Amino acid sequence: MSALLQIEDLRVTFNTRYGPVTALDSVSLSVNAGETLGVVGESGCGKSITALSVMGLIPSPPGKIAGGAIRLAGEDLTQASEARMRALRGAEMAMIFQEPMTSLNPVFTVGDQIAEAIMLHQKVSADQAFRDAVALLDRVGIPSPDRRARDYPHQLSGGMRQRVMIAMAVSCRPKVLIADEPTTALDVTVQAQIFDLLNEIQRDFGAAIILITHDMGAISEMADRVAVMYAGRVIEQGRADDVLDLPQHPYTRGLISCIPALGKGEDTLREIPGVVPPLHMLGAGCAFADRCAYRAPRCDSEKPQLQAHGHHPVACHAVEEGRI
Amino acid sequence: MTTLLDVRDLTVQFALPRQGFFGPRPVLEAVRQVSFSLEQGRALGIVGESGSGKTTTAMATIRLVEAAGGKVMFQGEDLLQLDDEAMRQRRRDVQLIFQDPYSSLNPRARVADIVREPMDLMEIGTPEERRARVTELFRLVGLRPDQLNLFPHQFSGGQRQRISIARALTTNPKLLVCDEPVSALDVAIQAQILNLLARLKAELGLSYLFISHDLGVVRHVCDDVAVMYLGKIVEMAPRDALFDAPQHPYTQALLSAAPSLARRKSRGYVRPVKISGDPPSPINPPKGCAFADRCPKAQEVCRKVQPVLEPHGPSRVACHFPG
Amino acid sequence: MTEATTFKAESPAREAWRMFRRNIPAVAGVIMLTGIVLATLWGTFFYDGNPYEIVWAPHEPPGVTPEFPLGTDYLGRDIFAGLIAGGGPTLAVGAAAAAITMVIGVSLGALAGFYGGWVDNLLMRITEFFQVLPTLLFAMVLVTLFSPTLFTIAMAIGVVSWPQTARLTRAEVMKIKELEYVTAARAIGARNRRIIWTVILPNAAPPLIVSATLTIGVAILFEAGLSFLGLGDPNTMSWGLMIGSNRAYILDAWWPVTFPGLAIFLTVFSVSLIGDGLNDAFNPKLRER
Numbered sequence: 001m002s003a004l005l006q007i008e009d010l011r012v013t014f015n016t017r018y019g020p021v022t023a024l025d026s027v028s029l030s031v032n033a034g035e036t037l038g039v040v041g042e043s044g045c046g047k048s049i050t051a052l053s054v055m056g057l058i059p060s061p062p063g064k065i066a067g068g069a070i071r072l073a074g075e076d077l078t079q080a081s082e083a084r085m086r087a088l089r090g091a092e093m094a095m096i097f098q099e100p101m102t103s104l105n106p107v108f109t110v111g112d113q114i115a116e117a118i119m120l121h122q123k124v125s126a127d128q129a130f131r132d133a134v135a136l137l138d139r140v141g142i143p144s145p146d147r148r149a150r151d152y153p154h155q156l157s158g159g160m161r162q163r164v165m166i167a168m169a170v171s172c173r174p175k176v177l178i179a180d181e182p183t184t185a186l187d188v189t190v191q192a193q194i195f196d197l198l199n200e201i202q203r204d205f206g207a208a209i210i211l212i213t214h215d216m217g218a219i220s221e222m223a224d225r226v227a228v229m230y231a232g233r234v235i236e237q238g239r240a241d242d243v244l245d246l247p248q249h250p251y252t253r254g255l256i257s258c259i260p261a262l263g264k265g266e267d268t269l270r271e272i273p274g275v276v277p278p279l280h281m282l283g284a285g286c287a288f289a290d291r292c293a294y295r296a297p298r299c300d301s302e303k304p305q306l307q308a309h310g311h312h313p314v315a316c317h318a319v320e321e322g323r324i
Numbered sequence: 325m326t327t328l329l330d331v332r333d334l335t336v337q338f339a340l341p342r343q344g345f346f347g348p349r350p351v352l353e354a355v356r357q358v359s360f361s362l363e364q365g366r367a368l369g370i371v372g373e374s375g376s377g378k379t380t381t382a383m384a385t386i387r388l389v390e391a392a393g394g395k396v397m398f399q400g401e402d403l404l405q406l407d408d409e410a411m412r413q414r415r416r417d418v419q420l421i422f423q424d425p426y427s428s429l430n431p432r433a434r435v436a437d438i439v440r441e442p443m444d445l446m447e448i449g450t451p452e453e454r455r456a457r458v459t460e461l462f463r464l465v466g467l468r469p470d471q472l473n474l475f476p477h478q479f480s481g482g483q484r485q486r487i488s489i490a491r492a493l494t495t496n497p498k499l500l501v502c503d504e505p506v507s508a509l510d511v512a513i514q515a516q517i518l519n520l521l522a523r524l525k526a527e528l529g530l531s532y533l534f535i536s537h538d539l540g541v542v543r544h545v546c547d548d549v550a551v552m553y554l555g556k557i558v559e560m561a562p563r564d565a566l567f568d569a570p571q572h573p574y575t576q577a578l579l580s581a582a583p584s585l586a587r588r589k590s591r592g593y594v595r596p597v598k599i600s601g602d603p604p605s606p607i608n609p610p611k612g613c614a615f616a617d618r619c620p621k622a623q624e625v626c627r628k629v630q631p632v633l634e635p636h637g638p639s640r641v642a643c644h645f646p647g
Numbered sequence: 648m649t650e651a652t653t654f655k656a657e658s659p660a661r662e663a664w665r666m667f668r669r670n671i672p673a674v675a676g677v678i679m680l681t682g683i684v685l686a687t688l689w690g691t692f693f694y695d696g697n698p699y700e701i702v703w704a705p706h707e708p709p710g711v712t713p714e715f716p717l718g719t720d721y722l723g724r725d726i727f728a729g730l731i732a733g734g735g736p737t738l739a740v741g742a743a744a745a746a747i748t749m750v751i752g753v754s755l756g757a758l759a760g761f762y763g764g765w766v767d768n769l770l771m772r773i774t775e776f777f778q779v780l781p782t783l784l785f786a787m788v789l790v791t792l793f794s795p796t797l798f799t800i801a802m803a804i805g806v807v808s809w810p811q812t813a814r815l816t817r818a819e820v821m822k823i824k825e826l827e828y829v830t831a832a833r834a835i836g837a838r839n840r841r842i843i844w845t846v847i848l849p850n851a852a853p854p855l856i857v858s859a860t861l862t863i864g865v866a867i868l869f870e871a872g873l874s875f876l877g878l879g880d881p882n883t884m885s886w887g888l889m890i891g892s893n894r895a896y897i898l899d900a901w902w903p904v905t906f907p908g909l910a911i912f913l914t915v916f917s918v919s920l921i922g923d924g925l926n927d928a929f930n931p932k933l934r935e936r
Contacts, residue, residue: 036589042510141600157602158374187373188537189599192581196595214511217583221593241590258515260544262567262584268519269544272512275480388830415836428827432849442835491835 003030004208005054005093005176010068012046012053015061018280023049023063025232028306029210031225033175034202036209038223038240040216040255044276046232047212051178054210055095056085072176091121093176094169098184101161104153110164111137111149114171121172136167140197159190166197173205180212195222216256220244228252231276231287233303238312248314250324251288286317294318328531329362329385329499334394336377336384340607352607354380356555357394359633362499367525367532369546369563371539371578375603377555378535382501385533386418387411398499416446416495423504425484429476435487436472442494461490465520482513489520493528501533506541518544539582543567551575554603554614561639571639571646573597574615613644621645663853666928673924679917683910687734696728698884706900720889720903721896730910733884737867738914740801740885744866747805749859752812753848759813760820761843771817774810782807783872790878797880804869808862815858819851853929860922864915871911886911 012024024046031037039047052058054070056077070077072092077085097103105113114133118124124132130149137145140163153161162182169177179198183191195218202209211222219226219240226243228236228251236249247253254272274291285300286292292299298317306315318324336355343350355377362368372378383389385396387403396403398418406414419442422428429438436458443454459469465486476484485505492500502521506514522545524530536542542549543563550560551572559572570576580597587593599618604610610617616626625644633642667673696702701723702715709718709726717726759770789803823829824847832846873879874887875894886907893903 042512143601159602188539188581188583189373189577190602191583192595192598193600195583196598199589215583216511217585217587220585220589221583221587222589224590239590241588244585244588255511256585258512259585260515260518260538260540262540262543262579262582262586268522269515271515271519273516275482275513276510386834388834412836412838415834420831420834422827422831424827428831430828430832430846430850433845441832441837445836445841488831491831495835 004033004073005210006030006069006071007050007054008069008071010050010053010070011066012049012058012063013066014063014279016280021279022066022282023232023279024053026068026306027229027232027234029227029234029237031176031208031210033208034206035224036202036211036222038219038226039210039212039229040214040219040226041229042214042276044231044279045229047229048180049232050229051095051180051210051212054176054178055089055093056080056082057089057095087121090117090174091172092174093178094172094174095178095180096162096165096169096182098181101153101158101185103165104161106153109150109152110156114149114164114168117168118171132171133167136171137164140164140167140170140201141193142167157190158186159193162186162190162194163197166194166201170201170205170207174207176210177201177207178210178212181214182211183218184214191218198222216244216259228255231282232279233287233315234306235288235316236312236314237306242311246311248310248312248319248324249288249316250292250294250318254291286315292318294323296321296323326364327361328364328399329533330395330397331361331385332359332395332397333357334359334381334384334396335392336380336389337392350607353609354555354606355384355391356609358552358555358557359394360550360557360560362531362533364498364531365525365529366548367534367546369534369536369542369549370552371536371542371549372552373537373578373603375554375606376552377606378537378552379503381552382503382533382535386415386420386499386501388420413446416442416448417497418499418501419492419495419497421485421488421492421500421502421505424508425481425488426508428488429484431476434473434475435479438476438487439490439494442491446495448495457494458490461493464493464524465490466516480513481509482516485509485517486520489517489524493524497530499531499533501535503535504537505534507536507538514541521545539567539578540584551578554606554609556614556642557633558615558642559639560633565638569637569639571636571641572615572643573619573621573645574599577618613642663925663928667924670924670927672920673927676917676920676924679913680921683734683914683917684738687731687738690731690734694727694731696725696731698724698729698732700724706896706903708900709902709906717906718900718902720893721900726889726903726906729884729889730886730906733886733889733907734910736797736880736883736885737870737887737911740797740804740870741863741867741914743798743801744804744808744869745859745862747802748809748812748862748866749855751805752809753816753855755809756813756816757820757843757848757851760817761824761839761847763821767817770813774813777807778810780807783869786869786873787876787878790873795873795878795880797883800870800873800880801866803873804866808865808869812855812858812862815854816851819854820847823847823850853925857922857926857929860918860925864918864922867911867915867918 007027007029010024010027013020014023027050039050041047053065065078111130111133114136115129118129118132134145134149137149142148142160142163183194198209213219223240226240227234230251236243236252247256257270258272260269272291277287285302286304289295289299304315304317306313309319334355335357338352338354340350340352358381370378370381380389384391391404439458439461440454443449462469467486506517509517525532534546546563548562549566550557553574559575570579577597577599580595601618604614604617612627612629613631616622631642631644633640636646702725703719703723705719705721705723707715707719715725720726755770759767786803786807790800793799829842829846832842871887871890874885874891877891879885879888879891889907890904897904
């Protein structure tokens with residue numbers, strides 16, 4: 001069975017003042033209807049670029065899709081015209097951003113903005129669209145939706161605004177919902193509410209969700225499958241249980257063990273030394289080699305490829321050679 | 325153990341813009357009669373969500389925000405009563421680490437000057453001694469002496485936070501206020517900074533007033549924890565007591581809302597304590613318990629009578645129905 | 648444990664310079680202005696003409712007599728010599744007026760922005776008072792009250808044009824004083840004066856530098872305007888004075904007015920190009936392009 005959304009060998013380059021850099025390198029991901037794929041990594045690992053590529057929102061120039069394919073229900077989005085992408089965005093796939101204040105237009109009421117999104121893709125009257133917008137606000141758990149629909153974004157709290165964004169995103173029942181760090185700007189109790197809401201919406205609409213986050217805890221609570229990204233590549237991928245319980249790549253292991261946990265109070269956290277290398281300084285070898293305890297000469301000369309090992313695919317020479 | 329810091333009934337008010345031309349000036353009480361104390365060499369964590377007043381509490385404690393009332397006894401002396409020059413001199417003992425390593429360092433100054441500046445201001449040591457101290461501090465926080473003459477923007481977020489820590493340590497302070505020191509950093513870098521802070525506390529005998537929204541971070545660094553909600557402390561307890569047996573329903577909700585690797589979607593995890601809505605407005609705080617509207621246990625009395633912080637086992641809780 | 652240095656970046660000033668260098672109009676502005684300044688400074692070594700002396704018949708058109716390439720004015724004075732001699736005073740008045748504008752505007756703006764409250768209220772009311780006065784009229788009054796010398800003209804221009812700079816400085820200072828590194832300076836015990844001078848103003852510098860360059864252009868135009876109205880210093884040759892004294896004969900002879908006008912245009916244009924270039928160079932949003 002082929003997946004609902006399938007990214008194959010995607011390669012995205014950006015022109016910078018350091019010359020062209022590869023922001024995404026042979027990234028392959030897939031997500032099925034009703035499933036949540038978590039994409040996790042530190043800032044600059046390419047997780048947001050992946051989301052923007054799917055939506056066809058890579059700023060171009062300087063960005064460019066240099067290879068690979070993104071198939072939504074079989075249709076290759078990298079070959080689609082801009083008009084076709086506009087028709088798909090919002091209708092077949094939608095995106096929720098990190099900062100709900102800046103992604104809502106401050107001079108229109110939230111009800112009008114949702115109604116506008118509906119009318120872009122469906123032939124309904126303005127009145128009907130507004131009534132649908134109110135119903136959606138009710139659906140995402142906003143109290144007294146009739147009144148709130150007439151509010152402007154600044155009159156709502158951060159959590160409410162994110163609910164409005166979700167209502168707008170699901171207004172046309174998209175098949176794929178991409179959530180890019182949807183709760184980073186929110187408090188934990190509100191984050192919990194948003195996560196619960198996303199799960200409910202998935203149950204009701206059967207959408208595929210791609211959750212982009214830096215938080216392993218969020219992955220654990222939300223994702224069925226996980227892809228760990230580092231410096232523009234997927235370095236480990238698999239079922240959430242497998243990756244979280246039996247991480248293979250030294251980076252994934254580091255990420256999991258450096259989280260200060262709620263349950264236990266050990267004295268020293270495991271740390272990953274150093275920082276993510278900037279993309280224009282990537283060499284021929286593994287991008288993680290500088291920070292890795294299992295570094296060998298081969299790691300500096302040859303990029304490890306993602307290949308099945310044990311439970312799930314991982315891109316690491318040390319794992320492949322049985323040194324870990 | 326000696327008490328380093330003893331805060332009593334600290335209150336902070338902000339005046340809001342007038343309503344209408346002749347209307348009264350509404351007052352927002354960001355911190356409402358908060359009391360806590362901190363022993364030498366220990367770390368007190370203040371946890372809460374945005375708007376809880378945790379940062380304002382810390383800033384008012386070291387007089388970077390003006391307090392409307394209360395006492396801040398630091399080594400037996402009330403900081404709120406000091407005149408400006410005396411407070412300026414006192415600053416060598418109380419230092420601060422900010423949340424945002426990008427905006428807390430002057431972008432136009434070289435990092436060696438940034439770290440040396442407190443000594444210049446306090447007129448500590450000769451120029452050579454100051455230079456030597458800067459180099460020593462750089463090593464202490466894990467930076468290289470050859471980076472001394474760079475500008476802040478040439479460092480990564482984690483390195484900048486190390487610079488900020490070095491600057492705070494320059495005058496050998498006794499109390500370090502850490503305002504969300506790792507929340508702007510990637511997880512892998514967070515661990516580096518948290519380990520550094522833990523090491524410095526042990527090696528230098530520092531005391532921390534540690535502000536964070538992240539319970540995991542607080543659990544890792546702090547000995548005692550205070551939970552704030554709408555300008556008040558609702559629960560205060562030694563670390564293990566708070567995390568193992570939270571007494572206040574809000575603390576319980578916070579703990580169950582924090583994402584954790586132990587909770588797995590694949591194993592059918594459903595959140596046990598769900599709370600809805602947002603905190604009430606601090607301009608018009610409710611008469612009774614501020615959490616009553618969101619609390620699963622709320623009764624009539626909660627909406628009428630404000631609970632006070634009272635001992636309950638090893639903890640102190642402000643709730644009519646703790647446990 | 649130590650993080651590797653991620654990249655060797657430049658200091659903010661170097662980075663701005665790199666951006667500036669790539670901005671072709673701005674570099675053209677620098678070359679043009681340098682040429683104009685050099686011509687007015689050393690022009691007399693290569694072209695010895697007395698701008699005040701009557702040397703030929705009046706209204707000799709340009710290009711007819713090789714000794715007077717740009718022709719002569721209504722009294723028969725050499726226009727090219729006038730351009731060279733008048734450039735220095737024109738530029739000097741522009742620069743001096745801009746300096747006065749910056750000194751008054753930046754000090755008052757910084758005080759108002761930093762202290763806020765009644766200080767801000769008082770200073771802003773004063774600023775508004777100066778802002779609502781019609782600037783040219785006010786400058787004319789000042790120049791007529793005191794005798795019209797280059798110094799009083801520069802003072803007059805400075806006194807009428809500082810309010811804008813004050814407002815800009817105030818806005819920048821208010822923005823920057825909320826940033827954490829200012830709180831950080833307070834937390835380590837820095838006094839207010841030190842915070843304003845060593846922390847806030849250096850960080851507010853980029854828009855102020857841009858504003859200063861643009862003020863030079865405005866001041867040159869202002870001086871020309873005063874001279875045109877006959878309020879310039881009659882004893883010192885300047886481009887504005889040349890236009891002012893020849894304006895009555897413009898229908899008979901276009902050149903005595905056009906060449907100094909062109910010189911003013913080129914100077915203000917090159918200064919504006921430089922100002923725009925600085926603006927772009929200091930704008931971090933454009934840097935990554």
